[in-house]
Amino acid sequence: MQDISLHILDIAENSIAAAASRIEITIIEDWERDLLYVEIRDNGTGMDEETVQRALNPFYTSKPGKRVGLGIPLLAQAAREGGGSFDIESEPDGGTKLIATFVLSHPDRKPLGDVDGTVQMLQLTHPEIKLEYEFVRK
Amino acid sequence: MKLKPEDLDKISQRMKATTILREGAGRVKVTVHMGTCGIASGARDILGAFLKHIEEIDAKDIIITTSGCAGLCSHEPMATVELKDEAPVKYIDLSVDKVSRVFKEHVMGGEIVKEFALAIGSERIS
Numbered sequence: 001m002q003d004i005s006l007h008i009l010d011i012a013e014n015s016i017a018a019a020a021s022r023i024e025i026t027i028i029e030d031w032e033r034d035l036l037y038v039e040i041r042d043n044g045t046g047m048d049e050e051t052v053q054r055a056l057n058p059f060y061t062s063k064p065g066k067r068v069g070l071g072i073p074l075l076a077q078a079a080r081e082g083g084g085s086f087d088i089e090s091e092p093d094g095g096t097k098l099i100a101t102f103v104l105s106h107p108d109r110k111p112l113g114d115v116d117g118t119v120q121m122l123q124l125t126h127p128e129i130k131l132e133y134e135f136v137r138k
Numbered sequence: 139m140k141l142k143p144e145d146l147d148k149i150s151q152r153m154k155a156t157t158i159l160r161e162g163a164g165r166v167k168v169t170v171h172m173g174t175c176g177i178a179s180g181a182r183d184i185l186g187a188f189l190k191h192i193e194e195i196d197a198k199d200i201i202i203t204t205s206g207c208a209g210l211c212s213h214e215p216m217a218t219v220e221l222k223d224e225a226p227v228k229y230i231d232l233s234v235d236k237v238s239r240v241f242k243e244h245v246m247g248g249e250i251v252k253e254f255a256l257a258i259g260s261e262r263i264s
Contacts, residue, residue: 001177001178002178006177006178006182009172009177009182010172010174010177013172013173013177013204013206017206063206065209066207066209070174070175071174074174116140116141117182117186118182119141119146120141120145120146120149121182121185121186121189123146123149123150123153124149124153124189124202125170125185125202125203125204126204127149127150127151127152127153128150129150130150131146131150132143132146133141133143133146
């Protein structure tokens with residue numbers, strides 16, 4: 001993935017596949033703390049604890065007929081390489097929240113990219129989804 | 139950030155209205171494959187190109203949607219064009235320029251662009 005906005009698109013497509021009707025994307029660019037915070041939260045089917053653990057394995061997927069599930073592992077890797085962290089909170093029927101953080105000044109942090117474009121594409125192709133998007137710069 | 143919450147509401151309302159209008163009357167369905175492999179290969183630009191062409195002619199009878207990986211990751215970005223009552227055609231290794239031809243010749247003209255097409259038909263998941 002060239003930039004973080006493409007990771008966000010990928011994760012949001014997962015949310016849609018998980019029957020989410022609401023997706024919230026929050027980005028905080030905090031230059032005081034040298035931190036980029038990316039949160040994607042949905043109200044989809046969610047995952048149990050075991051599935052959350054397996055979701056970080058690129059050779060695990062819950063999709064039938066597939067052998068790899070790269071979206072979450074790639075975002076986690078991007079966060080690690082950018083000096084940050086990655087976390088998933090989820091529960092069955094309780095939705096999923098993914099948090100990726102990056103050190104803003106880290107030389108290996110990917111650029112944020114066109115998040116507006118990503119959000120617009122999602123809304124254009126999935127008008128039935130309630131999308132919430134917040135960008136905060138400090 | 140230039141995008142405001144009210145902008146998203148407007149997009150949603152506009153697309154919902156169009157969807158209602160074309161329900162049962164869609165002449166063409168275009169599916170852009172947006173699995174991880176597709177997105178990493180440029181599927182967002184492909185989707186954007188299709189949307190731009192649709193908007194330019196204000197088409198109301200073209201349904202555009204996304205789906206996951208079609209299982210041919212090395213040929214991404216891919217899109218499937220399905221004219222009403224005809225078999226779907228899968229286009230591979232797309233670029234924005236190729237989309238212009240697919241849109242003009244197949245989506246609007248009804249003629250398959252054979253040089254960009256992989257196959258006619260849908261994939262099966264067993």
